[in-house]
Amino acid sequence: KMRVFSVANQKGGVGKTTTTVNLATSLAAVGKKVLVIDLDPQGNASTGFGINRADRDNGAYELLFKECTLDEAAIQTKVPNLSIVASTVDLSGAEIELIDAKKREARLKQALEKSKEKYDYVLFDCPPSLNLLTLNALVASDGVIVPLQCEFYALEGVSHLIKTIERVKASFNPDLELQGIVLTMYDARNNLSQQVEDDVRAHFKDKVYKTIIPRNVRVSEAPSFGLPAIVYDMRCRGSQAYIQLAKELLKREREF
Amino acid sequence: KMRVFSVANQKGGVGKTTTTVNLATSLAAVGKKVLVIDLDPQGNASTGFGINRADRDNGAYELLFKECTLDEAAIQTKVPNLSIVASTVDLSGAEIELIDAKKREARLKQALEKSKEKYDYVLFDCPPSLNLLTLNALVASDGVIVPLQCEFYALEGVSHLIKTIERVKASFNPDLELQGIVLTMYDARNNLSQQVEDDVRAHFKDKVYKTIIPRNVRVSEAPSFGLPAIVYDMRCRGSQAYIQLAKELLKREREF
């Protein structure tokens, strides 16, 4: 059965794209058939997989406005078993265009209906906002993966995000669950990271993955080569942490 | 004459809030009368100045929907010469509510009209999105200050941001200029920061401030005490850089 996850957090720069790209790659590396859908008009996830601007003709915008099918929009990446629906700046107009559209929150869900057999996992990279694009992702998802940067400002928005997930579950998608919270950019040299971890584990308990993603410069270098960190430098601490996260996710899935 | 700046960049987590809070505090410290308006529903700038959730009744949402005047919304912070219009989660509903409103892009500009004598500088902390809240800020501004994190993904969105500024200048606000690009979270230990700096200076030339803001853990600790870094630890490298940035901004203003 295909499992669909939104990687979401309205706080900016917490590692949504980096988590989407590297978690997807780790799942593909163990043989799962994975599709990433880039819902951020900045198109960082598309860049993270090395998709040139010129190859993004049929992307997330066209999929939402039924100008193409999922099969037409999905592009094979350099990573075996992993395809992506890319995004461009056109997507930034989608918010306003969707406002008056019919079934505006369920466009993505409808687009996925026809390809349920093709993929094991679908991951949505969400923009830093609880807007109609993120809503489309939540309505189409089985679960939400929340990257949480180990910083003070990042803690502020989490409870509002959890409330939003609960509201979407109540009004649009009864299957939606919080799949898990993953601590990112953890810097063992400063107390702030430890304080945030203690706070988050005390509050969200086993919803927080055991795996912590360390701050690791190799992870932030990888996108400039159009490669996931796992491919760019598999041995670095960041990549090893994402591989570990994929294992932990799969273990939770089996217990699901 | 009152000068109004938007601190904007649709890329998330690049240091918009940190720059707004610390630049505003530095300008206030040299005797300028400063107003910060928090346009991000996450309310990080309000938290950065230690404004409790309970004291945010009349804030940016109420200002945009004419439920209060600017004088009623502005709260004195612990920093002399510095007031803030705080924000709450209500603001996340503003986007959809503004869509059908009259003069939806000029609400903020209208709200500021009546207080032109009161402040020397007004700074808007924008959310990580080119939405109607950011558009309101751009329409009401004389200039845009663009924090740019020294990372690869952050480079991707800059040209789209510059184009958006030009479009707003052409259709709504002929006075709008790019005030400057400030490099943030610069980490001298890794090549990526140097590469980004070289790229940005080559491309944007003297639009890039000479002052660079280093990555400095004291800066990210300050918000947990409800204090700007300048107040929390004035001697740290991050604070000194923001004080330097304020001097550079004032120098540019005189030459203006």
Ligand SMILES: Nc1ncnc2c1ncn2[C@@H]1O[C@H](COP(=O)(O)OP(=O)(O)OP(=O)(O)O)[C@@H](O)[C@H]1O
């Ligand atoms: N573990 C890590 N170690 C070092 N750098 C990281 C790590 N994770 C992410 N980064 C870097 O931090 C920045 C922010 O990460 P990313 O862009 O993935 O966040 P995001 O939540 O997707 O941002 P946005 O809100 O703009 O969509 C990027 O430049 C990325 O390369």
Ligand SMILES: Nc1ncnc2c1ncn2[C@@H]1O[C@H](COP(=O)(O)OP(=O)(O)OP(=O)(O)O)[C@@H](O)[C@H]1O
């Ligand atoms: N110079 C710095 N050194 C260390 N940490 C910093 C620095 N500047 C910002 N930070 C930290 O990085 C994170 C992102 O910064 P900030 O929240 O100011 O960015 P933003 O652009 O306002 O984010 P958003 O897009 O969510 O509004 C915060 O946790 C902040 O404390």
Ligand SMILES: [Mg+2]
């Ligand atoms: Mg992203």
Ligand SMILES: [Mg+2]
């Ligand atoms: Mg901010």
